[in-house]
Amino acid sequence: MTVKDNLEVIQTHIRKSCAKVGRNPADIHLIGVTKYVGVERTREAIRAGVSHIGENRAPGLHAKQEGLTDNHDTVSWHFIGTLQSRKVKDVIPTVHYIHSLDRLSLAKEIHKRAEQAVNCFVQVNMSGEASKHGLPPKDVQAFLESLTPYTNVKVVGLMTMAPYTHDEEYLRDLFRRLKVLQTAMADAGYEHAPCTELSMGMSNDYQIAVEEGATYIRIGSALVGNEG
């Protein structure tokens, strides 16, 4: 399948999910996750109309950015993976969004290395699985409050990675709970943390995520396949 064909299928699904719950498809931003594929397949995605690209490791990010200099300015780059503090300086200058803010030491490092505010999502562990990164939901508000001094960290929203399962009700409940938390944080009105966005939904579960309020969905295998 070409990326263009895959994209059409995904967009049809997004429109259907939006229609079901009365959302506007224009409010859903599709991030093409290219960690499984090379520069050529990533170029194909951009040519098909994908304007957000996500990578989970610094070398993958740099390989795509260096290989795609012709498109570089039209793409928003997202760092979606676990970020080690010592890698912050390598990704900061070229990313538009970091989806994996989950600890104060990382916020401090972002603040120190950035020359202007960086859009971040706070990663939340909704499933409670020890293998998943992110803050427990009950810690999110205090964490946001602790970020006040680090003015180069702007929390645009919350992010989660759901476990891989076909249990639709489980996933729906998980996404719904993150939406409730995000709305509460947005209503709290923190100046440095507007928290208006929700990064949730991957190849396996993006339709449910869209129905439950996702504004950024991160799609890898269903969009570009897997060359690995």
Ligand SMILES: *Cc1c(COP(=O)(O)O)cnc(C)c1O
């Ligand atoms: C790999 C990855 C994705 C995309 O996964 P698919 O199931 O292939 O769509 C999304 N988010 C994160 C954080 C990832 O690491």
